[in-house]
Every structure is written in C-alpha cells, then in structure tokens.
Amino acid sequence: MSEAQDYIDELARRRGYAFRLHKILAGADLDLLKAMDGMVSQAYLTERRLDKRTKELLFILSLTVMRAPHTQIVTHIKLALAAGATPEEILEAIEIALPEAGIVAFQGGVQAWAEVVGAPEIEPRAD
Template sequence: MDEVAYVEDLVRRRGYALMYHRVLAKHDLPVLRAADGLVSAAYLEHRSLDRKTKELLFVLSLTVLRGDPAHIASHVRVALEVGATPTEILEAIEIALPEAGVVAFQHGFDVWREVVGAEGVVLPSEAETGAK
C-alpha cells in the first residue's frame, strides 16, 4: 500500500488524518505504520470501552496536555459523529479543571466552543450597543 492509500485508510478507520500523519507517510511510512499499530490496538480496536467513551477520553487528555487545537477539534468532531452530545464533550473537558487547572480547561474549551458553535449570553447593555 503506498503512502496515499495508507493515509486514506487511516482516515477511513479514524475519521481524520492530522498533518503529521500526512507528512510522516511521505517521509517515513514504516514509523507511521508502527505508531498507527499502537493507536489501533489502544484506540480503534473494539475492547471494553466503546468509541464514544474513548473519544471523550481523548478530548480530555489532549485538553490536559494542551494538545494542538486541530488535534483536539478532530476528536471533538469524531465524538459528535459517534453519538456524544456537545454537553457530554463539555463535561469531559470540565474534568480538566480540578486536575490541570483553568488554563488547560480554557485551551480545550475554546476548541470545543469553536467546533460546536457555542455562544455565550448577551448582556442587555451589549444588546443595546451591539457590543460583544
């Protein structure tokens, strides 16, 4: 399987491909295959946890580690695709607060907000002036 076919298969199995997957496929496909094997065993293969739970855990762990926003967003999107609600994803991100703090929480929260299109309350004074 060539590198393009491999990345297409990765997208089919995971639901996304990050830029590092694409670059590594072109420059060191054997290492991508090895890393993908570990991810497949721990994340993609059916075991005790269902895919929705694994996606929520991924969103939380990437939030705590302050992962790349595109990486977090990809898991938020897949979580939605496999049946998680925006509220369930937010609850997973909120678990970061007591253990990793508000800065880590805000990192994941901002990605979640953008992906799901969440808006805040508009104060009466802002509604009158059009300020946000």
C-alpha cells in the same frame, strides 16, 4: 499509486481524519507511521471494553490536559458527536481537566468545544 499514498488513504478512512503529522510521516518515514498507527489502532480504534463514544470522551479529556493543538481537540469533539456523545457530555469531560491541568488547558478545551457546537457567548451589558 505509491505505498505511502495508499497507506495514508487507508489511515484517513479508518480514523476519519489524517493529521499533518500523519501526512508528513507517510512521505518521510512510512515504517514509523505504520508502527505508531498500529499502537493507536489497538488502544483507540479497536473496540474492546470501551465503546467509541467513551474513548472519544477520554481522548478529548487527555488532549485538553496535554494542551494539544486546537485542531486535534476539534477533530475529536466532532468524532465524539458522531459517536453519539452529547455536547453536554463532551463539556463535562473537558471540565474534568480543570482541577488537575488548570485554567489554561481547560480554556483550550472549552474554546474548541464552543467552536464545534456553536455555544452562545453572553456578553456583559454596558453600564
């Protein structure tokens, strides 16, 4: 098996996911992927003072504020749930985005959250 394949397999195992960017870089620039992964591993994956649950909540907030791709927000909502966060805690983290990032960013986070947790939508009644 190739070094790139071995690396992307290990990355996905450690993180619980591999995004398209990771897969592309594994084949196109493995050295850069390794450098990026090292930084992310230290800041995000390694539990130092913040536990995984807290880091996922912060990650969801930052991804929402940055208007990250829907799939990234969904992935981290699932990881937060797996780390013990409740749906209500995740929504509250997303709500922090509203005053600073605005309704468009907030809407993206809420829609990703609703998709993952199966939040009901209340339709207005017809007059």
